Amino acid sequence: DVKVTQSSRYLVKRTGEKVFLECVQDMDHENMFWYRQDPGLGLRLIYFSYDVKMKEKGDIPEGYSVSREKKERFSLILESASTNQTSMYLCASSLTANTEAFFGQGTRLTVV
Amino acid sequence: AQRVTQPEKLLSVFKGAPVELKCNYSYSGSPELFWYVQYSRQRLQLLLRHISRESIKGFTADLNKGETSFHLKKPFAQEEDSAMYYCALSGWGWGKLQFGAGTQVVVTP
Structure with a gap:
């Protein structure tokens, strides 16, 4: 059974803090994704990675960066958190392009 | 540009009634289309x-390339179908998985 695990369910951070969201998958998947989920906007892709150290910007990369040093781990970094980054963040992985994506349980981030 | 459109934010249906969730997409090549579902307090999963x-x-979806649509249908809705449904698109050899805004389905008894 594929497991995608996000390190925190809930986070509260202050404006201007550097925030790290961690995601680990245990099925040797090539692709990993970070989305944010907002009511009425659906899931918007922030970044995705198709291999170690490889990354591509998604639709809303501004204010975010990512790191993939190992195949199983994909980190999302908020360089300087702002209140408009308050959201639910979802990590996902898939074996290859066009195969099923498996999602983590989500991290609810609140920036105050 | 690639785009997935779900025109309905909320669908409210009675138990036993048919339900259809609309999804339209724009993509120049041959896409792979998906429906994902998120039940209350559960993680998003492939439908x-x-x-x-x-x-x-009991759900089916047909890809209509002429109308660039991938509507999701079920002839008889059940209460356990109440959830948020997302249509998603991925291009072959592309890897990026793009979602629509989602449709909340509420099935009332």
């Missing part, structure tokens, strides 16, 4: 994908 042509939990 079905067009290439498998399966019926999952």
Whole structure:
């Protein structure tokens, strides 16, 4: 059974803090994704990675960066958190392009 | 540009009634289309994908390339179908998985 695990369910951070969201998958998947989920906007892709150290910007990369040093781990970094980054963040992985994506349980981030 | 449109934010249906969730897409090549579902307090999960042509939990979806649509249908809605449904698109060899805004389905007894 594929497991995608996000390190925190809930986070509260202050404006201007550097925030790290961690995601680990245990099925040797090539692709990993970070989305944010907002009511009425659906899931918007922030970044995705198709291999170690490889990354591509998604639709809303501004204010975010990512790191993939190992195949199983994909980190999302908020360089300087702002209140408009308050959201639910979802990590996902898939074996290859066009195969099923498996999602983590989500991290609810609140920036105050 | 690639785009997935789900025009309905909320669908409210009675138990036993048919339900159809609309999804339209724009993509210049041959896309892979998916429906994902998120039940209350559960993680997002795959419901079905067009290439498998399966019926999952009584749901079916047909890819209409002429109308660039991938509507999800079920002839008789059940209360356990209440959830948020997302249509998603991935291009072959592309890897990026793009979602629509989602449709909340509420099935009332």
